[in-house]
Amino acid sequence: MSINKMKFLVFLLMFISFGLITGCSSGDQTSTGDSNADSGSGGGKGKTTITFWHSMTDTSGDAVEEVIKEFEKQNPDIKVNASYIANQGEGQNEKLLTAIAGGNPPDVAYFDRFEVASWAAQGSLEKLTDLAESSGITQDKYYPFSWKEASYEGDLYAIPTTTDSRLLFYNKDQFEEVGLDPENPPSTIAELEEAAKKLTIKDGNRFKRIGFIPWYGQGWFYGWGWSFGGKFYDSSTQTATANNPKNVEALQWITDFAKEYGVEDIAGFTDSQGSGAMDPFLTGQLSMKIDGNFGVASIEKFKPDLNYGVAPMPTPTGDNFTTWSGGWSVVIPKGAKNKEAAWEFLKFFGGEEGQKIFSKISRDFSVIDSVNEELGYKDDPIFSQFIKILPESHARPVMTQGSLYWNELASAVEGATRGNGTPEEILTKVNEKVNSALKE
Amino acid sequence: MKQEIKNEQINTAVHAPVVAKQRKKLTKSSSIPGWLFASPWIIGLVLFYAFPLFSSIYYSFTTYSILQPGEFVGLENYYKLFNDELFWKSIYNTVYFAVFFVPLSIIIGVALAMMLNMKVKGMAIYRTIFFLPTLVPQVALAVLWMWLLNPGFGLVNSLLDVVGIPGPNWLGSELWSKPSLILMSLWAIGQPVIIYLAGLGDIPNELYEAAEVDGANWFQKTISVTLPLLTPVIFFNLVMGSIGAFQQFTLPYTMTQGQGTPANSLTFYVMYLYDNAFKFFKMGYASAMAWILFVIIMALTAVIFITSKRWVHYQGK
Known part of the structure; x- marks a missing residue:
């Protein structure tokens, strides 16, 4: 009887440890998958997949799709996996918050710019200052208030993408x-x-x-x-x-x-x-x-x-x-796994080329003045009024x-x-x- | 024969202590596999319930923000809460909802169950109809009722118009927003009704027959037989209903996009807790709120349990 019981216990322990092992190994698999992808982006073989969370539907949804398409064409080794998140921006970011806290955030997130300061103060966004410096992205290309909103205590945390009035x-x-x-x-x-x-x-x-x-x-x-x-x-x-x-x-x-x-x-x-x-x-x-x-x-x-x-x-x-101007930006949440590829996407979205594609379809203003001019917003009887008031515009306080x-x-x-x-x-x-x- | 039985009794009496000892040993050793079998559940409970639960006590004394551990601030969160106007407003809203919703749900639920307990042809269909709203997800329920209660072209106000009553702006008015919510919640009352129906089925027919012999009419039978014997089920629904009412969240949150509009008249306790935890980076503050809610619900349940001895009648007692 006791031998039987022993057998039973051994069996049970095996069963439990088996469960634990498979549980762990499935975790390992995903992480090796990621590291493969990482090396892929370095060596040029294989694809890095970056996840991108945004809250855009309708015309801006179409616009962001075009931006991604063009980005993937120019960067054949990076694939952007975009998902729509209903609650993101305008004071609602619960999903992003828990994802960052849980250590499993998307690589890129579309982010309401006025919240950059509070999130940066919480240490939940990757600092972009050095990346921007090495890529030659500077303040003078953007509207000053948009850059100010994207920064916190002298460091850059977001790349501005749109503005409005x-x-x-x-x-x-x-x-x-x-x-x-x-x-x-x-x-x-x-x-x-x-x-x-x-x-x-x-x-x-x-x-x-x-x-x-x-x-x-x-x-x-x-x-x-x-x-x-x-x-x-x-x-x-x-x-x-x-x-x-x-x-x-x-x-x-x-x-x-x-x-x-x-x-x-x-x-x-x-x-x-x-x-x-x-x-x-x-x-x-x-x-x-x-x-x-x-x-x-x-x-x-x-x-x-x-x-x-x-x-x-x-x-x-x-x-x-x-008037006042808000607008959006793209950020890399703290703990993102593919920072380098994510930065490539940020650079493209916030650069002239991405801005032109996005702004043309979404009819959102670009944060780059020359793009707005090129798209004819300054000649349009309605849009020119919005552009005209931008120099007098306020931005919401940069605060925590x-x-x-x-x-x-x-x-x-x-x-x-x-x-x-x-x-x-x-x-x-x-x-x-x-x-x-x-x-x- | 008699002799044999006696002998056996004596035998067992003699062996009894030995057997008991063996049994004790048996239960002791055989409980290990039992624990092992239960271990997945126990591990889950400890890891995902007990641990977060008890850490939230600690966090309620800190400025924890989910993203940052924060500092220990002692009772400051609690002190601040008592001076927070919106906190009191949310308590008022929640108590208002509970005070009206729980008794109404019991009265309507019991009445409905009694009606659905009649021996009429096609009762299964009626029962299904009244249970169906329970299957509607809360978010869909919110959207549906926002249309029904729409002041401009909603069905409710159109019907009231026909009778000549100008309907109020249900969800847009501070006065009517909470009653509207109570109405919406009462619509999905199927779950307790099912429990009441089971309770009604449990009442033995002899009692009704006896009452009939004594010449009792329907009303007397209801008061003296049905309701007293339904009290254990009412007791259960009262406890669960009160706990549920204090945790009201999904319906008002989806209806107002988390804003509690108009003028915070639909900001319920758990909604404010959620906002603090996930929108304003104040998880410590929210943890303090959670523990206050726990104490309130615990006290309320205790009061219900203590008074239950006076009004709950179990069969066979």
Whole structure:
């Protein structure tokens, strides 16, 4: 009996260790596969496969595909394995975060540029300073703000790829319909309010058409704060200044607007709207909106005969127009396995050639001025307006709590328009929260 | 015959201590393969549950950010949490949801189960219909109800319009967003209903017959027979329902794209925890939140268990 039991135990142990061995060896196999690939890129035989995570669909999805195709043609020993990741950018990067923490990140990731600083501060991105130096990539090719956003404490962590700016879109036919001059869009806040009132058609508590909604589309608070002359960050003391009096003024105006039109009625209107072809500006249900140049692509695609114009975001005084620019970049996450091949791809995507392919199809602006010029953006009646304002444009503060600040400002607008405190109280709270997070 | 049995009894009585000793030895040695068989599960439990669980206690005292180990800060995370307005708001939202959802789910669930327990032709079809929503994934459920509750062209408001009631902007209004969510959650109530149905099937028919002989009507039978004997199942669903309600996440998160809009009225506790952990690099803070939630749920479950002695009636007791 005991011998039988011994046999059984031995068998069991064999079974378990067998499981462990196969478990480990499957891990070994993948790592040898990788090292093979690595040597392949050095020796010129075999292919290196780099993984690339991005969040692009629609026209920019097509554009990035073309970039990859051309890159693979020029670099026959590198294969780009691109996967779409739904949540990447605009403050949502959970998948990338866990992949980096787990030591198994993609080789390249498409990355919202305003978050580069916070991620670099966490040590989660590869430093690109030396690689850029040895490849002769320098700052002077790019728009200065895009380079600044891609750097943190003097080191480069990302290669900028796109930029944008935000303007007021307005429907010229509807302007004519209510007796407004279609060639003379509102330039002051007072004019904007007046135009909005004229354009709005309300039936009971339902809007048939609404003239303007300050926070709709790209009407983020950064844009209004800067248009009112406010400031969001003091880089010398490294503190947030959300409750700058001009910012408070801007939020007060938004709040008054919400009160006048009924915030819940507006929410009822916006919740019923779609995107793409169903965008209310395209369907004629919204006469004016703040949107970026990327909004032009969907108008061209879904409603090319829309008679519209663009103008700078109105300011209280009707001058000192400004806007803000974001944009994307490509990064190498910390722990990426094929850094060299990844860098080749970054270089290509961020270089003139890649930029030309991408910007042409996606209609996103390049971060390289000459590319924008070559693609004719400066001659186009609509696009030239977006390019023209770039020198006056702001970029979101380069800070370690960029995502938190962004989310806090978004809920500040939400809270103020719903009447959960005065604009000053709310912005002061935002300021305290962000500053206490910055100190950590 | 009698004599023989007696003899045997004496025999066993005499041998009993020896046998017991052997048995003890047997159980001791034979438990090793048992442990070995269980080891994959035990290793998994220790490695993937116990270890992270207990490390999160430590992390709740640090500024751990997933990417960086952070520093030890003592009770600072907890201190900060108690001064964090959104933390309290998320607790309020979560308690609001639990307080309404759990009792409603019990009342509606029991009522539904009783209806589905009637002896009517085609009952299997009705049961299937009420169970079907449970099979809908949470994300699909969110999308579906966003359309139904759409203030502009949603089915719910169109129906209300027909009756002459102007429907509210369900998910876009601070007042109605949480009730909407409760409604959506109640729609997928099939799982507890199945358990209630099993509980109803367990009640012996004799009791109903006896009640009928005593002249009890339907209502009296329900109050005095059905409900008391259903209490063990209600107890189970109450505990599981409360725990589930405090962990509400998927539905509001997908519906609001993680924003908890409007005005944070749908920011639930676990959503805020998730944001801190995976968006703001504050895993230490999030760990502290997780432990506070654990204490709350633990206390609540304890209270339910203690009071259960008074209102839960097990059959055969």
